[in-house]
Amino acid sequence: MSSSPQRKRIRKSPADRRAEIVDAAAAIALTEGLECITLRRIGEQLGVRPGLISHYFPAVEDLVAEAFGTAAGAELNTLLPADPATRSPTDRLARFFALATGAAYDDISRLWINARHLSRYRPALRDRVGHHEALWRGRLEDLVRDGVDCGEFRTADPYVTTIQILVVIDGLGAHANTEAADRPEVITRMAVSTAERELGLESGTLTRRSAALDAARGDAPAPPDPDGTPDPAQAPAAAHRVLP
Amino acid sequence: MSSSPQRKRIRKSPADRRAEIVDAAAAIALTEGLECITLRRIGEQLGVRPGLISHYFPAVEDLVAEAFGTAAGAELNTLLPADPATRSPTDRLARFFALATGAAYDDISRLWINARHLSRYRPALRDRVGHHEALWRGRLEDLVRDGVDCGEFRTADPYVTTIQILVVIDGLGAHANTEAADRPEVITRMAVSTAERELGLESGTLTRRSAALDAARGDAPAPPDPDGTPDPAQAPAAAHRVLP
DNA sequence: GATGCTATTGACGGCGCGACCAACGGGCAA
DNA sequence: TTGCCCGTTGGTCGCGCCGTCAATAGCATC
Numbered sequence: 001m002s003s004s005p006q007r008k009r010i011r012k013s014p015a016d017r018r019a020e021i022v023d024a025a026a027a028i029a030l031t032e033g034l035e036c037i038t039l040r041r042i043g044e045q046l047g048v049r050p051g052l053i054s055h056y057f058p059a060v061e062d063l064v065a066e067a068f069g070t071a072a073g074a075e076l077n078t079l080l081p082a083d084p085a086t087r088s089p090t091d092r093l094a095r096f097f098a099l100a101t102g103a104a105y106d107d108i109s110r111l112w113i114n115a116r117h118l119s120r121y122r123p124a125l126r127d128r129v130g131h132h133e134a135l136w137r138g139r140l141e142d143l144v145r146d147g148v149d150c151g152e153f154r155t156a157d158p159y160v161t162t163i164q165i166l167v168v169i170d171g172l173g174a175h176a177n178t179e180a181a182d183r184p185e186v187i188t189r190m191a192v193s194t195a196e197r198e199l200g201l202e203s204g205t206l207t208r209r210s211a212a213l214d215a216a217r218g219d220a221p222a223p224p225d226p227d228g229t230p231d232p233a234q235a236p237a238a239a240h241r242v243l244p
Numbered sequence: 245m246s247s248s249p250q251r252k253r254i255r256k257s258p259a260d261r262r263a264e265i266v267d268a269a270a271a272i273a274l275t276e277g278l279e280c281i282t283l284r285r286i287g288e289q290l291g292v293r294p295g296l297i298s299h300y301f302p303a304v305e306d307l308v309a310e311a312f313g314t315a316a317g318a319e320l321n322t323l324l325p326a327d328p329a330t331r332s333p334t335d336r337l338a339r340f341f342a343l344a345t346g347a348a349y350d351d352i353s354r355l356w357i358n359a360r361h362l363s364r365y366r367p368a369l370r371d372r373v374g375h376h377e378a379l380w381r382g383r384l385e386d387l388v389r390d391g392v393d394c395g396e397f398r399t400a401d402p403y404v405t406t407i408q409i410l411v412v413i414d415g416l417g418a419h420a421n422t423e424a425a426d427r428p429e430v431i432t433r434m435a436v437s438t439a440e441r442e443l444g445l446e447s448g449t450l451t452r453r454s455a456a457l458d459a460a461r462g463d464a465p466a467p468p469d470p471d472g473t474p475d476p477a478q479a480p481a482a483a484h485r486v487l488p
Numbered sequence: 489g490a491t492g493c494t495a496t497t498g499a500c501g502g503c504g505c506g507a508c509c510a511a512c513g514g515g516c517a518a
Numbered sequence: 519t520t521g522c523c524c525g526t527t528g529g530t531c532g533c534g535c536c537g538t539c540a541a542t543a544g545c546a547t548c
Contacts, residue, residue: 009513009514009525009527010514010526011513011514011525011526012525013525014524014525033364035365038504038505038506039505039506039507040505040506048526048527049526049527049528050506051507051508051526051528051529052526052527054506054507054508055526058507058508059506059507060505110364113357114361114364116357116418116419116422117421119421120277120421121277126421126422129422130422130423157430159428160430160431163427163428164431164434167412167416167418167431168411168412170414170415170418170419171410171411171412171414171416171418172415174360174414174415175360175377176360177360177361177363177364177370178360178363178370178374178377179377183407184407187404187407187408187411190411252544253495253497253542253543253544254496254544255495255496255545256495258494258495261496283535283536283537292496292497293496293497295496295497296496298536298537299495299496302537302538303537304535304536304537
């Protein structure tokens with residue numbers, strides 16, 4: 001019902017259209033993978049001819065990078081809002097782990113794996129990935145420093161601790177495409193445990209806090225609901241070029 | 245000098261030819277990526293027509309899976325020889341970390357990222373990746389158990405400890421395509437530190453042991469020297485299809 | 489040296505992709 | 519209402535890929 005085969009052409013402002021394109025691409029990146037960001041695929045999604053996408057992004061690679069940035073940025077803002085709100089660092093960190101652990105985070109893990117691999121062949125994407133790695137690191141490090149400043153956390157080197165946490169998260173996410181679950185609880189909790197250990201928190205602090213937050217939740221900025229595109233179809237169509 | 249434009253065709257036994265194809269594919273997987281395993285690319289490498297590759301592997305995906313398996317298997321045998329030889333578990337583990345850390349291991353990290361991502365679209369590869377994850381896990385777990393049995397290591401749950409180590413290694417390797425180095429020493433050592441902590445070893449044990457082994461080295465099964473293909477060219481040619 | 493099996497060739501069809509461009513026609517400004 | 523700018527179309531290249539198949543020619547065997 002969304003689009004009749006022959007729709008009257010709709011003219012939008014460049015800014016709107018561009019945003020629409022990037023959003024659609026980000027949604028596809030998240031659900032189907034960065035390789036599926038294709039002139040034809042995005043055009044179909046928006047009920048628009050492929051050439052139009054080409055018009056806004058003369059080089060598809062730039063759209064891919066942009067889409068990754070949008071998706072990763074949105075997730076980061078969900079997990080670690082730049083605006084600290086009125087919560088304690090411990091609460092914020094607990095919330096972070098609650099959201100960054102479990103199957104709900106799998107799409108994001110997949111996206112990161114996807115992007116880190118594709119970076120091998122796409123310089124523009126590689127830059128964007130590097131940029132967002134720095135963003136995530138910075139945001140988490142700020143949180144750690146806040147916690148240290150107000151006495152909730154204890155660590156000699158917030159920077160190192162931050163990276164340690166991120167390394168474990170990356171390591172846990174590496175299998176998002178291969179092993180679904182069936183991992184011991186201890187492993188699933190590994191990121192939290194690392195944080196608690198390195199921040200001088202009593203074991204269980206972050207998890208208990210997280211459970212409490214779960215109960216009280218409802219004010220969260222909204223979980224993962226990027227855009228339309230309801231179709232998490234797993235088997236797309238065709239090609240993956242190494243160089244465009 | 246390797247192949248004149250019009251070579252006399254050479255007829256080999258199916259077994260030999262097949263092995264040759266898989267080896268070439270494995271080498272390309274390691275240096276250029278699994279997406280570069282292409283009928284044409286492999287054929288060119290071997291001075292043979294693409295159709296021949298197709299003859300031995302009617303579905304390219306199977307060759308890709310096979311190539312990954314060969315490369316990953318060879319590396320595993322280098323890092324954790326199935327034949328325990330005459331070394332103590334501590335020595336073997338130290339050697340493992342010495343080889344699995346640093347830039348020399350980057351190609352392998354890249355391969356794993358590559359495979360884990362591509363698994364999303366290629367069932368045959370996904371199976372193979374799962375299989376090799378189990379292999380690596382099993383091999384390392386055996387080593388841990390050996391160490392526990394002979395009193396060198398202490399851990400309540402060898403299985404969990406094994407996975408913890410592997411998670412950290414995966415997390416460290418995740419950036420092989422994006423950030424070259426410039427990581428604090430503490431981070432680079434994170435896998436070793438995790439092992440030492442979880443195995444009840446004094447900090448520095450594995451590194452010192454590794455340095456000693458470095459000095460005495462020369463009998464090692466050979467570092468990373470998989471096959472011919474000397475060309476680590478970074479910018480291949482063209483496409484990557486999602487589904488073949 | 490002749491014969492036959494089969495490893496190997498060469499050529500083709502079909503696909504999806506990105507890039508390009510001249511022509512069209514919405515919808516805002518005059 | 520009219521005119522015109524520019525967002526949008528539709529079609530067309532050329533590319534690299536896989537999969538298929540009859541024809542060719544090594545080479546072992548007799």
